[in-house]
Amino acid sequence: MRFDQVTYEASYGTFQQLPKSTLPEVCFSGRSNVGKSSLINKILNRKQLARVSSQPGKTITINFYKGDGIKLVDLPGYGYAKASNAEKDRWGKMINGYFTSDRNIPLVVQLIDMRHKPSKDDLQMLQFLMETNTTFIVALTKSDKLNKTQYREALAERSSEIAQYGAIAIIPFSAKTGEGAETIRQFIADSVKYVS
Numbered sequence: 001m002r003f004d005q006v007t008y009e010a011s012y013g014t015f016q017q018l019p020k021s022t023l024p025e026v027c028f029s030g031r032s033n034v035g036k037s038s039l040i041n042k043i044l045n046r047k048q049l050a051r052v053s054s055q056p057g058k059t060i061t062i063n064f065y066k067g068d069g070i071k072l073v074d075l076p077g078y079g080y081a082k083a084s085n086a087e088k089d090r091w092g093k094m095i096n097g098y099f100t101s102d103r104n105i106p107l108v109v110q111l112i113d114m115r116h117k118p119s120k121d122d123l124q125m126l127q128f129l130m131e132t133n134t135t136f137i138v139a140l141t142k143s144d145k146l147n148k149t150q151y152r153e154a155l156a157e158r159s160s161e162i163a164q165y166g167a168i169a170i171i172p173f174s175a176k177t178g179e180g181a182e183t184i185r186q187f188i189a190d191s192v193k194y195v196s
Helices: 036-043 085-100 120-131 148-165 181-193
Strands: 007-012 025-030 062-067 070-074 107-113 136-141 170-172
Touching: 025 036, 025 120, 025 181, 036 070, 036 107, 036 136, 036 181, 070 181, 107 120, 107 181, 120 148, 136 148, 136 181, 148 170, 170 181
Parallel strands: 025 070, 025 107, 107 136, 136 170
Antiparallel strands: 007 062, 062 070
């Protein structure tokens, strides 16, 4: 798969606006400000394809990127405390609608901040992915912000916390150093390869 040929396609603010699923869709899920846009840019070797913001809650649409025989889907971040209840409700309906409609989703890349325990929303998302038999991997973001001792301890803790959701690949990732980017690319390429 040519990751360098992926281009932005479109953004949608409600579930009803989503186009029909015609290609395998690898999607990226995680709480607000966990680094979804940075991860997408890194695995595609781009600087600004996915818009990065230091402010949480900026991705409020489902953003589609098209490659050769695949689409990458950047889901809006969940758990942003300052969002209104109406916004949270809209996001919830949009994400739930996306996953429960008849879409071709061979892989979800679930992002969790390596430095912190998974949030309640993170755990709910892991539970949802497990219960719906969705194939997913976990990218532990911001790994470069930990020293060697903190890194080792955090990896052990996150692995233990996530283990109850199955034998899931857990990949420390850094948008700064590129750690984990090639492994994530390989999972994405393999997931599409085996889609019938």
